[in-house]
Amino acid sequence: MAPPNIVVATKNINTDHTSESVSTKNVALDFTGKRLVDRPYDDKQLKEMFKRQDANGDGRLSREELKNAFASFGSFAPGWRAFRALRHADKNRNGYVDEDELDYVVKYAAKRGYKIK
Ligand SMILES: [Ca+2]
Numbered sequence: 001m002a003p004p005n006i007v008v009a010t011k012n013i014n015t016d017h018t019s020e021s022v023s024t025k026n027v028a029l030d031f032t033g034k035r036l037v038d039r040p041y042d043d044k045q046l047k048e049m050f051k052r053q054d055a056n057g058d059g060r061l062s063r064e065e066l067k068n069a070f071a072s073f074g075s076f077a078p079g080w081r082a083f084r085a086l087r088h089a090d091k092n093r094n095g096y097v098d099e100d101e102l103d104y105v106v107k108y109a110a111k112r113g114y115k116i117k
């Protein structure tokens with residue numbers, strides 16, 4: 001089946017510090033519009049966000065990089081989140097989220113409500 005074509009502005013991807021400004025914008029949109037923006041970032045974009053945190057470019061995410069990712073999502077305890085996400089996603093137990101394990105992290109983040117509201 002063909003997935004629905006979700007059109008979301010890509011400019012938001014440039015947030016590398018906090019998501020504060022994006023957040024308030026979407027909340028306002030929630031408030032005024034009938035359409036509740038539950039997940040302004042779809043899985044694909046979340047994945048991109050994680051990929052962007054690959055600071056050393058080795059194609060996988062260390063716990064530190066994961067921590068930065070969750071911090072950028074506005075997590076209150078990014079270190080803890082990174083730990084949990086890694087436990088959840090690191091299927092081959094090498095201590096990193098490899099590229100093919102990213103989907104698990106994305107799922108984890110989405111389930112935890114990391115949607116950069
Ligand atoms: Ca890395």
Ligand SMILES: [Ca+2]
Pocket residue numbers: 089090091092093094095096097098101
């Ligand atoms: Ca791994």
